[in-house]
Amino acid sequence: xxxxxxxxxxxxxxxxxxxxxxxxxxxxxxxxxxxxxxxxxxxxxxxxxxxxxxxxxxxxxxxxxxxxxxxxxxxxxxxxxxxxxxxxxxxxxxxxxxxxxxxxxxxxxxxxxxxxxxxxxxxxxxxxxxxxxxxxxxxxxxxxxxxxxxxxxxxxxxxxxxxxxxxxxxxxxxxxxxxxxxxxxxxxxxxxxxxxxxxxxxxxxxxxxxxxxxxxxxxxxxxxxxxxxxxxxxxxxxxxxxxxxxxxxxxxxxxxxxxxxxxxxxxxxxxxxxxxx
Numbered sequence: 696x697x698x699x700x701x702x703x704x705x706x707x708x709x710x711x712x713x714x715x716x717x718x719x720x721x722x723x724x725x726x727x728x729x730x731x732x733x734x735x736x737x738x739x740x741x742x743x744x745x746x747x748x749x750x751x752x753x754x755x756x757x758x759x760x761x762x763x764x765x766x767x768x769x770x771x772x773x774x775x776x777x778x779x780x781x782x783x784x785x786x787x788x789x790x791x792x793x794x795x796x797x798x799x800x801x802x803x804x805x806x807x808x809x810x811x812x813x814x815x816x817x818x819x820x821x822x823x824x825x826x827x828x829x830x831x832x833x834x835x836x837x838x839x840x841x842x843x844x845x846x847x848x849x850x851x852x853x854x855x856x857x858x859x860x861x862x863x864x865x866x867x868x869x870x871x872x873x874x875x876x877x878x879x880x881x882x883x884x885x886x887x888x889x890x891x892x893x894x895x896x897x898x899x900x901x902x903x904x905x906x907x908x909x910x911x912x913x914x915x916x917x918x919x920x921x922x923x924x925x926x927x928x929x930x931x932x933x934x935x936x937x938x939x940x941x942x943x944x945x946x947x948x949x950x951x952x953x954x955x956x957x958x959x960x961x962x963x964x965x966x967x968x969x970x971x972x
Contacts (some may be wrong), residue, residue: 698916699745707749708815709757709913711881711902712841713873714739716761720870723921735766743768744896747775748891753814755885756807765803784877786858795870806885809913813889820883822847861946867899867925868944878905886911900926950955 715727717735729735739760750756756776760768772778782804792798801887808814825848855906857863858870866872886892887908895903897915899922906913907930917923927933928941935941 696742696745698744699749702747702749702893702914705751706891707754707777707885707893708751709755709882709886710750710898711878711892711894711896712742712746712756713871713894713960714742714758714760714896716871717764718761721921725748725919726766732764736764739764739768740771743772744775746895746917750809754809755806755814756809757881757885758801758805758807762799762801762803765805768805772805772807773964776809778805778807779811780806781955782806783853785853785855786890789882789911803947808820815883815885815887817887821850821880823850826849850880862948863902866946869899869922869925872899873901875901875905876947878902885939885960897926900929904929942971 715722717727717729717732719728720728731739743758746756746758758768758772759765759906769778769781783801784804785801788800790797792800795847825845833844835844854877856874856876859874864877869909882892882905886906889912891912891914892906893914893916894900895916897903897917900917901913903926909918909966915926917926924936924939924941927936928943933941
């Protein structure tokens with residue numbers, strides 16, 4: 696919150712906010728759970744107001760929270776911004792999430808702007824395949840000259856991206872890491888090269904990582920030191936932090952591979968022959 700206050704008002708082109716959801720997730724030993732839902736919402740309204748202050752007049756704001764709290768965000772923000780889309784990020788689940796109720800398979804995202812008549816939206820940068828035209832080759836007979844439907848389209852408001860899994864290359868040790876593909880769509884759509892992108896809850900700094908890859912400037916805010924170290928490494932801003940070398944955490948299956956490779960090396964002669972028969 697204090698870091699947000701230091702930023703200049705009306706200075707950020709795009710904000711992506713993925714705050715703690717108040718559902719008891721453990722962030723490196725810090726459990727994010729407020730005493731009451733009201734206390735959580737009061738805290739959220741405070742940083743939401745700050746984000747709005749920092750956003751340029753033609754800026755865009757994407758914000759997430761848990762499904763049970765997004766209606767409160769929606770009602771609060773529609774008094775201050777124009778909500779253009781209510782997005783559902785859908786993902787499959789590899790296991791059974793619930794047995795006596797319907798498990799959650801999505802997370803909501805609000806896409807808001809300060810001025811619905813003036814904001815960045817790069818249609819051509821986010822086009823996806825339109826099955827009607829690209830695969831089924833259906834013809835639109837409503838036109839003066841019947842024409843095959845367009846092979847590409849702007850995505851709808853249901854986005855399917857896989858959650859970040861343990862064995863994925865992009866995985867970092869964080870309980871709510873968002874996928875690169877999700878941030879790529881948002882940043883490509885709602886900012887241009889050289890624009891300033893800000894993430895007030897940076898976590899693994901995926902927003903900043905993608906912004907850098909796409910030629911945007913970026914600001915990331917994060918309280919947890921372990922996650923700051925991830926960000927410094929991913930963004931190649933530092934190789935050490937307080938005397939500690941910054942290296943990606945080795946996962947269990949990678950340890951097994953390294954162990955196997957080391958064992959084979961021990962039993963190999965320099966010319967490739969085994970030391971034993």
